[in-house]
Amino acid sequence: MEEKYFAEAIEEKWQKIWAEKGTFHAEINDSKPKFYALEMLPYPSGNLHMGHVRNYSIGDALAWYKRLKGFNVMHPIGWDSFGQPAEQAAIKRGVNPRDWTESNIAHMNGQLQRLGLSYDWRRQMFAHRPDYYKFDQWFFLKMYEMGLAYKKATQVNWCDTCQTTLSNEQASGGICWRCGNPTTKKEIEQWFLRITQYADQLLDDMAEIEAGWAEKVLKRQRDWIGRSTGAFVEFKVQHSDEKIRVFTTRIDTIYGANCIVVAAEHPFIEANSDKLSSEVLAKIAEIKAEKAKATDHEAEVEKDGIDTGFKAINPFSGEEIPIWVANYVLIEYGTGAVMSVPAHDERDFEFAKKYDLPIRQVISEPHMEHAHHTMQVLALEQAFSDYGVLVHSDYWNGKTSEVAKKEMTEWAEKHRFGEAATTYRLRDWGISRQRFWGAPIPIVYCEKCGTVPVKYENLPVELPQDMITEGTGTSPLDNDKDFVNTTCPNCGEPAKRETDTMDTFVDSCWYYFRYIDNQNSEMPFDPKIAEYWTPVDQYIGGDDHAVMHLIYTRFWSKVMRDIGLVKFNEPVKRLLTQGMVIGETFFDEIPNPDDADGKGKRVYFPPNQVSVKRDEKGRIISAENAEGKQLKSAIERMSKSKGNGVDPDEMVEIYGADAARMFVLFAAPAENELVWKEEGVEGTKRFLQRVWRFVWRWKSVISGQWSTSMVHEFSAEAKKLRRKTHQTIQRIQDNFESLQFNTPVAALMELSNAIHEFKVEPETANESDIYAIREAVESLVLMLAPFAPHTAEELYSQLVGNENGILANGGQFPEFSAELAKEDEIEIPVQINGKLRSKVLASPEADNKTLETLALADSKVKEYTDGKEIVKVIVVPKRLVNIVVKG
């Protein structure tokens, strides 16, 4: 140990020792409880960014804590290494995507190693390697057999920038998840996975994980799945055999229907286009054209429509109502047709107002007298969409919405024009991608036998070594005749391979099951091994994948359960969603005449080209660029274009991995945004140096073996230090259990401060002082390991006198003694009428009576109570006394 703290030297040293000793290797061990700590795997873009550092620092802290708590910890990492950037790099720079990917992985692997993360590196998986994607294909074949994978031609989301199709999840809001450009629709044949078959399970099994998942993530999944229960009702078309089927959740409002509204793409329109007037046809064309346009998602689209001239019959009332076509009815949802009930639906209300259609109230607030109903209708200025009591509904009058819904649905069923129904917003998962860099879909097309799955023994269907052409909207693999031409697995005749590859979200569905058995060449993993290690105990990552990765992987697990690979419903018990890393940005705002709101276009300047003036409190008062132009500042997500990114390598070089990691954990709660502040890292580095110097100064006195039985008498100061030590242990343990990583760092700093305040010199310290110091320092060092493992290891080696490492030495998270943590005497605030007036000293065990007596006897209290009537005295044990007086 050197007197000065050289981060780089000790970090290299311990990383070498860990690697040599296999310190973090995880093997099945039935004598210990297991803990599976998992972080979202990175895409090998070439460089680690601070978001990764944050994600992995959190996971590593937890993994260390659990190890110190006696758990057998699985903590792996791998690579989400299929995907578009590799392909784009290949096109742009003429490199092989495989080489590009492998070299990025090698580089990022080095960056991760340099951070000293406690992974079992042997367990890595690489999505782009055949030994992994073989099992993507294996799963595909299983799903094909189960009827969960099927092909159909349909309108799919298309991103013109990325030149590929996207799943609904990836094109949420009409925006490509990858490039942010608007998507269009394209008719294309593609493979789907029947995730909708699991829609109910995906919703209902949420009950199992509610306790461990952020509510906002579950809510987004719930909304995405969008289950709604109601009924289908058929409306006969007047003078025709045709029927229009609508979906409604409010069959109880059917007497208020003023028309049927269908989407422009509805089959009824297409079937009857010859009977429609040119005016109607023009309007339909207009609506379709509007829809095809890239929409501005801020703006609300005005309702637009036209009466088709057709009539429909309300099956309940027999009333004849017009059939309209309008832009606000979506062909994708329900049946593409609705019954319009303006009195009880906001959208229908708006539509009826615009076209002056009748608005008839059929639901009344429960407490309304019958006589008032008519008035209410006249006064209706907005839709009443709550449940209530039926009015103007013949036989059903007086029934509540709840009852009417049930009975009217039954009545419709009985008379064969309707039935109870549940619809979902969730669609099947389209997984075909017209890209090269993904897992080939293991299907062969034979002229004689049709669509034939590849045989299991012939997996993997390997990608060609070289990429043939760039993406042009068709699959690059089409151009590789050696790949395309094959023989039929069934009849042996010449046949052609499927040339689309799988969505890369398939890879990340099950990667964490591969870690536990990554050498298996027969199966994705051995179910017996999975039984020990899975489900995942704690998953950590960003919440941007809430409706993509996190919903797909839940679906995949349920399929794996149905195959018999696992026995549980939910693969992840607890999910922690960490916030973004953000930084200060400086920009000049150039007015944009096109924007009515006056929002200008921002031109960013990197912080190192900006001179900032701050006032004496540290607030920014001015910022100017090299030319002396005044700039505005903000705090925004780190990105290259904004110039506010921080290079992890640079941070590690300057401050060391320990200080950088510790700062990331300390600066904010894990779920919050984290503002990167260089000065903050210096602070954590200073803290580590303080601890280091202290151990250096004391090591000759406190190192080596020590016995707990020697000492009995402690000075008041030593007792105080011991109390702080044990209180800190308790606090940090509680913090870890509730996934707080910022507060334990503060607690460690407090303990360190307490050690410094213990004014004893090593040369003159007596046995009990040394004991108290040793206890405090050893606890501090052990609890430091999750945050600054290299520093903790080095300091620990000084305490125990060997370099085997904390875990090999049996180092454990210290146990606290409630007895020692307890205060001898506590200050009890005394309030008079709720205002703090005095404080009294009492033992923590003092009962209410004692506290009351002490408080009333206090001289300052007497000043306030003398001559006044004491109304009552409230005593909160260990907390306070409040005396209520009058007069």
Add this chain to the structure above:
RNA sequence: GCCGACGUGGUCUAACGGGCAAAGCCACUGGUCUUAGAAACCAGUUAUUGCGAGUUCGAAUCUCGCCGUCGGUACCA
């Protein structure tokens, strides 16, 4: 527009399911040391907990309204 979360010193943040508002890092001020600076050490400044009301003996904490910030979402019948 709708839904949700959050507003605590200059800043980031603590404070268990009402009970002394500040424990920690940073920033700032002064000092010791030093040729000077940095580092280190010591000492210190900084609040009507966004605003307004309610419940309560007592509210940062619970309830309601408003303001603001940030996310999510878009006619899902």
